[in-house]
Amino acid sequence: MIVDAHVHRYPSEVYQDPVGFAHSQDEKRWLSLVSPEDRPSIQGWADRNKMITDMDQAGVDKAVLLGWYWERPETCSLQNAWHLEWTRQDPDRFIAFAAAHPLANDNGLEELKAARDAGFRGMGEIHPVAQGFSMRDPRWLAMVEFAIESNWPINFHVNEPLAKPLPGRRETPFEDFHWLAETYPELKIILAHWGGLLPFHELNRDCRKAFANVWYDVAASPLLYDKKVFRAVVDVVGPDKILYGSDYPLRLYPSSQKEPDFTTFLDEIQNSGLTIDELAKVLGENLALLID
Ligand SMILES: [Zn+2]
Numbered sequence: 001m002i003v004d005a006h007v008h009r010y011p012s013e014v015y016q017d018p019v020g021f022a023h024s025q026d027e028k029r030w031l032s033l034v035s036p037e038d039r040p041s042i043q044g045w046a047d048r049n050k051m052i053t054d055m056d057q058a059g060v061d062k063a064v065l066l067g068w069y070w071e072r073p074e075t076c077s078l079q080n081a082w083h084l085e086w087t088r089q090d091p092d093r094f095i096a097f098a099a100a101h102p103l104a105n106d107n108g109l110e111e112l113k114a115a116r117d118a119g120f121r122g123m124g125e126i127h128p129v130a131q132g133f134s135m136r137d138p139r140w141l142a143m144v145e146f147a148i149e150s151n152w153p154i155n156f157h158v159n160e161p162l163a164k165p166l167p168g169r170r171e172t173p174f175e176d177f178h179w180l181a182e183t184y185p186e187l188k189i190i191l192a193h194w195g196g197l198l199p200f201h202e203l204n205r206d207c208r209k210a211f212a213n214v215w216y217d218v219a220a221s222p223l224l225y226d227k228k229v230f231r232a233v234v235d236v237v238g239p240d241k242i243l244y245g246s247d248y249p250l251r252l253y254p255s256s257q258k259e260p261d262f263t264t265f266l267d268e269i270q271n272s273g274l275t276i277d278e279l280a281k282v283l284g285e286n287l288a289l290l291i292d
Helices: 018-025 027-034 050-056 073-090 108-117 138-150 174-185 193-203 205-210 228-237 263-270 276-290
Strands: 001-005 062-065 092-099 122-126 154-156 190-193 212-218
Touching: 001 276, 018 027, 018 073, 050 263, 062 073, 073 092, 073 108, 092 108, 108 138, 122 138, 174 190, 174 193, 190 193, 193 205, 193 212, 193 228, 205 212, 263 276
Parallel strands: 001 062, 062 092, 092 122, 122 154, 154 190, 190 212
Antiparallel strands: none
């Protein structure tokens, strides 16, 4: 069973006119990432048919639809409505996580409760700095407590502190995640994009203890890291904490790939030096346990 823990999907009115959509929703940061003015975009787009065909071709059984870290609560609500529709349409293929914004007009939690009742299984991606709130904001911590009581993992977008700064990118301080994990040890935390290499801090015994309930997804890895990262991180944190995720429909190999797919990255992972048992965990077993 292969489950992709990190994909994004948009309706046709969004991908046919991302600029118009971004302006209508006042989501300029999203626009600067999916359709930058100063460089070619690596964002690909996929409708339902392409996505499911690409999943079938690569043997991907299910995919987790992640929300974007929208700057406005209204856009989060819109995305949750899309996710509801798509998981109802293809319940065997898609698992929904909720987009969330704690600065919503007091119904942020109500919306999450409705999502939980509708079968959503987690929250994310979340990016406090980009979304304009503090990790310590009590309104956000109410959402964290909701996630704990719902047994929901929260997926956070993480940038590597030393990565080349790009327009639209905002910092994701490791200290915030450390504080959150220490303050809420019962919370299941997924740090996306290899946690910006934070897992190497688990070589520090105190951090290892604090990060006991932290998982790392490998989304967008080919754009960010040498493929040695698979063996290296598994050697540090073990195979149980790593989740396969692609960031589809991002084009992970922009120099050779015109259209996004799942196959190329999965081939790379199969040849990354992990054992058969480790691969089984990373490609699906870990996520199944996590959202159980
Ligand atoms: Zn991300």
